[in-house]
Amino acid sequence: MLDQIKLETTNPGATSTALLPGTMTPANPKITARNVSVFYEQKQALFDVDLDVMPNEVLSLIGPSGCGKSSLLRCFNRMNDTIDVCRVTGNITLDGQDIYDRSIDVVELRARVGMVFQKPNPFPKSIFENVAYGPRIHGMTKDRDELEELVVSSLKRAGLFDEVADRLQDSGTSLSGGQQQRLCIARAIATRPEILLMDEPASALDPIATSIIEELIDELRQNYAIVIVTHSMQQAARVSQKTAFFHMGKLIEKGETEQIFTNPVDAKTQDYITGRIG
Amino acid sequence: MSIWFVFTALLLVPGGLYFAGRGRAVALAQGEVASLHSKQEYHGAYLLIWGSAPALGVAILWLLFAGIFTDYLVAGQLGSEFSTLNAEQRATVLQTAQALLYGSAFGEATPLVQTASERYRDSYSLVNSAFAGLGTVALVLGALSGWRQISPRLRARQFVETAALWLLMAASGVAILTTFGIVFSLVFETWQFFKFVSLSDFLFGTQWSPQSAFEGAGAAATDARNAQIFGAVPVFAGTLLISAIAILVAAPVGLMAAIYLSDYAPKKARVVAKPVMELLAGIPTVVYGFFAALTVAPFFRRSGEAFGLTVSSESALAAGIILGVMIIPFVSSLSDDVISAVPESLRDGSAALGATRSETIRKVVLPAALPGIVSALMLAISRAIGETMIVVMAAGLAANLTINPLEAVTTVTVQIVTLLTGDSAFDSAKTLSAFALALVLFLVTLSLNIIALRVVKKYQEQYD
Structure with a gap:
C-alpha cells in the first residue's frame, strides 16, 4: 500500500516546486485559519484548527467521515452561514483580511472563493447560462460579447469546451456526470475566484471522469489556490502538494503530501493512510 | 324483522x-x-x-x-x-x-x-x-x-388472495363507474337539450334568461323563443371574470407565501404557519360566502361610493377576491411542496457563486419549480371555476355580459343551482340547459387538470 502511494506521488503532476527549497520565493498564504472551531448547536465538530492555504498549491484535507474536514472547507467561503445552527469561532483571513468581519460582504467573498460540490449540481438551465450565472449576478461583463468570451474561456479552462462547443444551449443537466462536474468547475471559475474549494469533487464519478478532473485540478493550480476534501488517499497523493489529516474534529498532522504519505509523524496518520482506521 | x-x-x-x-x-x-x-x-x-x-x-x-x-x-x-x-x-x-x-x-x-x-x-x-x-x-x-x-x-390461500384482488378491483371500479355514469348522464341530457336549442345559439348567444317564465319561454323544451334565451356567453364570461380575479389574488399571495414557507421561514414558524394556512382550505365555502356577501361586498360598495364609482352590491370583484382567498392555500401548499422539492444542492451552488437568497430564488429555484407551480395554479383555477357557494352568495344572478368587475355577473355554477332548484318539469329546456352548462364546465376543468398533469410530466427536471 505504501509502496503504491510512493509510486504515485512520483508522477509529475504531484511534484510540487515548493518541495524543492530555494526554487521559489516564500509567498504569503492566501488563507490563514487560526484557532478555528465549528459548532453545530452544542456539538463541537472542529477543534482549534490552525492551517494555511498557499497560492498555486493544492491542499488536500483527508480523514475519516465526520472528522470535520468539510466543516472547515465550508468556513472558507462562509457556506456555514446557510446552516442556522452552525457557529464558527476563531480567525480566518483571506489575504490578511478577516472574512468573518462585519465589514466583509459575503457575496463578494464567495465570488473570490469558488466552490465545487461533491455531487455535480448544474442548474436546470442551458450550459451557457450555467456558466454565465455568476458573472451576471456580479455584473462582471459589460456586454454580451464579453460575457460570451468569459463563458467560453471558463469552459476551456475547465476542459469542457471542446465537448460542448456546438451545444451550449443544451441543458446542463443533459451532460454526463463527469461533464457536469467540469461544468460546475467552469461555473465556479467564471467569477474569477482566487481560491477554489472542492468538496470531494470526484466521489460521484467513474474512474475515467475522475482522472480527467484530477488532471484539471493540477492545471488549475497555475492560477488558483485549491483546497480539496477527499476520501481517496490516492487522489490526495496524486493531486496535492500539502495534506492535512483530521481525526475526530482535530487537525492531527499537516505537511508536504509526500512526507504525510511516506513518513507521517503521528501514529494516527500512519494508521489512517495504511487503512487501519477510517 | x-x-x-x-x-x-x-x-x-x-x-x-x-x-x-x-x-x-x-x-x-x-x-x-x-x-x-x-x-x-x-x-x-x-x-x-x-x-x-x-x-x-x-x-x-x-x-x-x-x-x-x-x-x-x-x-x-x-x-x-x-x-x-x-x-x-x-x-x-x-x-x-x-x-x-x-x-x-x-x-x-x-x-x-x-x-x-x-x-x-x-x-x-x-x-x-x-x-x-x-x-x-x-x-x-x-x-x-x-x-x-x-x-x-x-389451496385456500390462493383462492383468498384472488378474492382479495377482486375485492380491490371492485372498490376502484366503484369510483370509475361513478365517473362514467355521471359523464354519461351529462352527455345524454345535454344531447336532449341540443335537440331543441342549437349548439351555436348556446355557445355564441349573448342573451341568457332562462328564468323568463312570465313569457313561458324555457318552460317547454320545444318553444321557438328558446334560441334567444339560452345564449351562454354571459355565463361563461362571468365565470371567466370571477376566476381571473380570483387567480390574480391567489397566484401572487399564494406563491409568495410558499416562498416564505420553503426558503425564509425559520423551522418553528413553518411548523405553525403551514398547517394554519391549510386550515384555510378547510373552512366551509358557505362561510366564505357569508363573508363575501355581508362584509366584503358592502365594503367595496362604500369604498366605491367614496370614489364616486357605482359598485353593485353583488359584484364580481367581491366574489372574485373572496374566491381568491379561498384558493390561496391550494396555491401555497402545492407550490411549497414543489419549491421544497428543488434540491438543496442547487441553492448551495447558487449561494457559493455569491448569489443572495432572493437572487437564488428568482433565478434558480423558481425556474426549476416552474412546472409544478404552473400545475398548482391550474388546479387552483379549476377549483375556482367549479366553486359554487361563494359566487351564489356574492356574485348575483344577473347574466350581464361585462368585463367591469364592479357589476354583478353570474357564473356557470350559480346558473346550474338556480335552474335546478325550485319546481320545473324535467323535460323543460330550462332544466336541460343546466346539464349542458355542467358538461361544458366539466370539460373545461377536466382539460385544465389534464394540461396541468402534462405540464408537470413534460417539464419536470429529474433530480436523483
Whole structure:
C-alpha cells in the first residue's frame, strides 16, 4: 500500500516546486485559519484548527467521515452561514483580511472563493447560462460579447469546451456526470475566484471522469489556490502538494503530501493512510 | 324483522362461517396444523367467501329488480280500470300509490290509487320474503359446498388472495363507474337539450334568461323563443371574470407565501404557519360566502361610493377576491411542496457563486419549480371555476355580459343551482340547459387538470 502511494506521488503532476527549497520565493498564504472551531448547536465538530492555504498549491484535507474536514472547507467561503445552527469561532483571513468581519460582504467573498460540490449540481438551465450565472449576478461583463468570451474561456479552462462547443444551449443537466462536474468547475471559475474549494469533487464519478478532473485540478493550480476534501488517499497523493489529516474534529498532522504519505509523524496518520482506521 | 336482527345476522353469519371454516381445517389436520397447505385462517376466509358471496349476489339482484317485480305484480292485480290508462297515467298511479303507502302523499287519493297502495303493501312483503328466502338458500348451499371442499390439501390461500384482488378491483371500479355514469348522464341530457336549442345559439348567444317564465319561454323544451334565451356567453364570461380575479389574488399571495414557507421561514414558524394556512382550505365555502356577501361586498360598495364609482352590491370583484382567498392555500401548499422539492444542492451552488437568497430564488429555484407551480395554479383555477357557494352568495344572478368587475355577473355554477332548484318539469329546456352548462364546465376543468398533469410530466427536471 505504501509502496503504491510512493509510486504515485512520483508522477509529475504531484511534484510540487515548493518541495524543492530555494526554487521559489516564500509567498504569503492566501488563507490563514487560526484557532478555528465549528459548532453545530452544542456539538463541537472542529477543534482549534490552525492551517494555511498557499497560492498555486493544492491542499488536500483527508480523514475519516465526520472528522470535520468539510466543516472547515465550508468556513472558507462562509457556506456555514446557510446552516442556522452552525457557529464558527476563531480567525480566518483571506489575504490578511478577516472574512468573518462585519465589514466583509459575503457575496463578494464567495465570488473570490469558488466552490465545487461533491455531487455535480448544474442548474436546470442551458450550459451557457450555467456558466454565465455568476458573472451576471456580479455584473462582471459589460456586454454580451464579453460575457460570451468569459463563458467560453471558463469552459476551456475547465476542459469542457471542446465537448460542448456546438451545444451550449443544451441543458446542463443533459451532460454526463463527469461533464457536469467540469461544468460546475467552469461555473465556479467564471467569477474569477482566487481560491477554489472542492468538496470531494470526484466521489460521484467513474474512474475515467475522475482522472480527467484530477488532471484539471493540477492545471488549475497555475492560477488558483485549491483546497480539496477527499476520501481517496490516492487522489490526495496524486493531486496535492500539502495534506492535512483530521481525526475526530482535530487537525492531527499537516505537511508536504509526500512526507504525510511516506513518513507521517503521528501514529494516527500512519494508521489512517495504511487503512487501519477510517 | 327488527333492525337489530339484521345487524346481528350480518355480524354473526360471516363470523360464524369464518370460525367454522377455520375450526374444520384444524380438525381435519388432526392437530398437525403445519400439515395444512394453507394456514387455518385462509380456510376460515375461504368458507366465509363461499357462504356470503352467493347471498351477496342475491342481495344485489334484490336491489336491482325488487322494485320492477313489485310494480309488475301490482299492475297485474289492478284489472281493466288500470290497464286502459295510458303509460304516463299508469306511472302516475303507481307513484302516488307508493307515496300513499309511505305516508307522503298529498290530497285525496282516488279509489284506484288506494287499491294499488294496498296491493303494494302485500306485494312488497311477498317480493321481499321471496328474496330473503332465496338469499338464505344461497347462503346455506354456498356454505355447505365450501364446507365440503375444505381439506388439508385445499389451496385456500390462493383462492383468498384472488378474492382479495377482486375485492380491490371492485372498490376502484366503484369510483370509475361513478365517473362514467355521471359523464354519461351529462352527455345524454345535454344531447336532449341540443335537440331543441342549437349548439351555436348556446355557445355564441349573448342573451341568457332562462328564468323568463312570465313569457313561458324555457318552460317547454320545444318553444321557438328558446334560441334567444339560452345564449351562454354571459355565463361563461362571468365565470371567466370571477376566476381571473380570483387567480390574480391567489397566484401572487399564494406563491409568495410558499416562498416564505420553503426558503425564509425559520423551522418553528413553518411548523405553525403551514398547517394554519391549510386550515384555510378547510373552512366551509358557505362561510366564505357569508363573508363575501355581508362584509366584503358592502365594503367595496362604500369604498366605491367614496370614489364616486357605482359598485353593485353583488359584484364580481367581491366574489372574485373572496374566491381568491379561498384558493390561496391550494396555491401555497402545492407550490411549497414543489419549491421544497428543488434540491438543496442547487441553492448551495447558487449561494457559493455569491448569489443572495432572493437572487437564488428568482433565478434558480423558481425556474426549476416552474412546472409544478404552473400545475398548482391550474388546479387552483379549476377549483375556482367549479366553486359554487361563494359566487351564489356574492356574485348575483344577473347574466350581464361585462368585463367591469364592479357589476354583478353570474357564473356557470350559480346558473346550474338556480335552474335546478325550485319546481320545473324535467323535460323543460330550462332544466336541460343546466346539464349542458355542467358538461361544458366539466370539460373545461377536466382539460385544465389534464394540461396541468402534462405540464408537470413534460417539464419536470429529474433530480436523483
